[in-house]
Amino acid sequence: MARPLSLDLRQRVADALAGGMMVRAAALRFGISAATAVRIGQLDRSGRGLAAAKMGGHVKPMLRDAAADEVHRRLAAKPDWAVRALAADLKAAGIDVSHDTVWRFLRREGKT
Numbered sequence: 001m002a003r004p005l006s007l008d009l010r011q012r013v014a015d016a017l018a019g020g021m022m023v024r025a026a027a028l029r030f031g032i033s034a035a036t037a038v039r040i041g042q043l044d045r046s047g048r049g050l051a052a053a054k055m056g057g058h059v060k061p062m063l064r065d066a067a068a069d070e071v072h073r074r075l076a077a078k079p080d081w082a083v084r085a086l087a088a089d090l091k092a093a094g095i096d097v098s099h100d101t102v103w104r105f106l107r108r109e110g111k112t
Contacts, residue, residue, distance in 0.1 A: 004052030005032065013037055014044035063105040067095050071105060 009030060016026045017037065027037040043050055063071060070093065074086060081089075083106065087099040106112075 002055075004055065005036070007050060007052070010040055010043075010050040010052075013040045014050055017041040018044065062097060062101045063095075067097070068105070070095060071102070075111070 009032075013026055013030050013032065016029065017023065017040070021029075023037045023041065024034050027034040030037070040050065067090070070090060071086070074089065075081065083103045084099045087097055087102045090097055090102065
């Protein structure tokens with residue numbers, strides 16, 4: 001898995017860029033991409049700090065709005081669906097989801 005660059009390396013790149021070194025030369029010198037060197041320079045000039053931002057985060061649920069309403073409607077009509085059967089029924093209705101997505105949605109909703 002990728003990990004953020006160390007604060008020490010970020011500071012050295014920022015110092016080199018602030019000292020007048022060209023972006024591509026700094027990228028080559030420190031073994032990073034030119035795009036990363038540009039972003040580090042932008043962060044340094046903006047004064048937001050060079051600390052790495054949080055990686056990852058919340059993934060929005062796939063079943064929301066109309067799709068969630070369809071699941072609720074189907075569960076109201078027939079409360080004893082198997083997860084795979086419910087996913088297949090949703091696919092037949094044009095809502096392309098996996099059984100795992102349906103299972104996670106039901107778990108978030110507090111359904112068993």
